[in-house]
Amino acid sequence: MSVRRLAEASVQPASFAFNKANTAAAKKWIAKYPKGRQQSAIIPLLMLAQEQEGWVTKAAIESVCDMLDMPYIRGLEVATFYTQYQLKPVGTRAHIQVCGTTPCMLRGAGELMDVCRSKIHHEQFHTNAAGTLSWEEVECLGACVNAPMVMVFKDTYEDLTPERLAEIIDAFEAGKGASVKPGPQVDRFYSAPAGGFIALKDEKAVLKATRDKQAKAAAKAAEVPPSNAAKPSTDKAETNPSLKAPAKPKPKPAAEAISPAPAFDKKKADQAEPAVEAVKGKQRTRPIPPQGAASAYKAPEMLKGEPIGVAGKVVAKPAKPSLEDKNRPKGIEKPVAVDDLQLISGVGPKNEKILHDLGIFTFAQVAAWKKAEREWVDAxxxxxxxxxxxxxxxxxxxxxxxxxxxxxRVFGKKPV
Known part of the structure; x- marks a missing residue:
């Protein structure tokens, strides 16, 4: 795929503004995202601009970025990355995007491009003489099973032959593109096998109503019919379990008998010779673990502040530094105007509350921290x-x- 750039300045309009309907639609899209994340609406807003103008202009990108309070370069990055956005004027009735990725190319995408060259223009991104049609080659459009395929604006047309694509182009040229059914252009159910639909022909078995009915039938079958219910017993021993004689415990099989573990002799364990293990022609020793009852072994003590594995010791997590430590940043009384510390990357609602508890309420306090104070807060x-x-x-x-x-200005992006 070639490098995507904006159209020449000579064809760029001087300004852009959404019409009334698209302004309302843009506001709805922006409202879908939480506060501080409105820039996520860049993709649908650029699509609205393209639907209104026919292509994405430089003025449209800047206008959308102004609405979302984001740098122009970020909007330009999105517009030039996705091939769904047309950066130059395209055909007013159809812009054909031919998938040229491997599956489509193996199934005849090259022949589809030849059709576009003969019926529209021999070069990509050029309109026909009437300005109604244009075409381009793009990367994968996500219908590999139905290769080869093309996309015209928002609709895909799959399982194409050169002859069928020529008919579709003629229909759009005549202004009858809406009459062409999108999707597979052969007798195929969506992306089912070409030989016919063989999986899950009847969806009844997996519907929720069917599952509920089967569950009720299973529950009813599990119930004991009243005619088969046991009659009340007149045996006092059965009605009063305490009158029954205790059952004799069954003797355990000899195979299950467990012999008592030998007593642990610490003196012998300490005097035991270390085993020798050969490693790449050298020898190294490893201590023999203590033999005996598991209860005789004492786990190493938990040590604070020492990394795990040092000297073969098991350690606990480092303790929090003391609030009385001299390196603790000096706190202040909560001012009337408190800065939004969550604008600092790494500070969320929980950490902001902890900072407030420490008397940290302003950006100026954080900016003045020395190395020792930063290390204290980090710990x-x-x-x-x-x-x-x-x-x-x-x-x-x-x-x-x-x-x-x-x-x-400093970081090139909004705080997130």
Missing amino acids: YLNFHGRIEREDWTKQAKALAKGGVAEYI
Whole structure:
């Protein structure tokens, strides 16, 4: 696939604005995403712009980015990545996208491109003389089972032959594209085998209503009929279990008998010679584990602050640093205006509350932390160096200086 670039400046319109209907649709799309994540609406908004203009213009990309408060370069990255967006004027009645990935190419995509060259234009991204048709080769369109196939705007046409594609192009050229049924162009049920639909011909067996009916029948069959119910017993021993004689315990088979473990002799274990294990022509020794009852073995003590495996000892998690530690950052009383610390990458609602509990409420406080203070907070949050990796102080300095705008200037993106 060739590099995708915006159309030349000579064909770019000076401005763009959504019409009334698309403005309302854009607002609905933006409202689908939570606060702070509105930039996720870039894909549907660019599609709305394309449907309105026929292609995605530079002015449209910038207008959408302004609506979503995102840098223009981010919008340009999305528009140039996805082949669903047309970056140059295309045919007003049909733009044919021919899949050229391996499955389609093996099944005749090359012949489909020859049809486009003969009926539309010998070069891609050029319209026919009337400006009504255009075509291009694209990467996989996701219908490999039905190869070869093409996409016209939002619809796919699959299982094509050169003759059938020529008929479809003629229909769109005549303004009758809506009459062409999308999907497989042969006698095939969606992506079922070409020889006929053989799997799950009847969906009745897997419907919820069928499953519920089967479950009720199974439950009813499990019930004991009243005629077969046992009659009340008149035997006092049966009605009062305490009157029954205790059952004698069955003797265990000899094979299941367990011999008592030998007593553990620590002196012998300490004096035992180490076993020798050959490794690549060399010898190394490994201690023989203590023999005897499992209860005689004492696990190593849990040591704080020492990595696991050092000197063969099992250790616990490092303890949190003391709140009385001299390296703890100095806290302040909660001010009237509290900064949104969650704008710092790595600070979520839970960590923000912990910082508030420590008396940290502003970006300026975080920006002023020294190395020892950063290490103390990192250990207190059990972050394993994350504060240094994500450079909280640099983020806080930018936010303290100029808010989100300064953050974008420094880091090239909005805080997330």
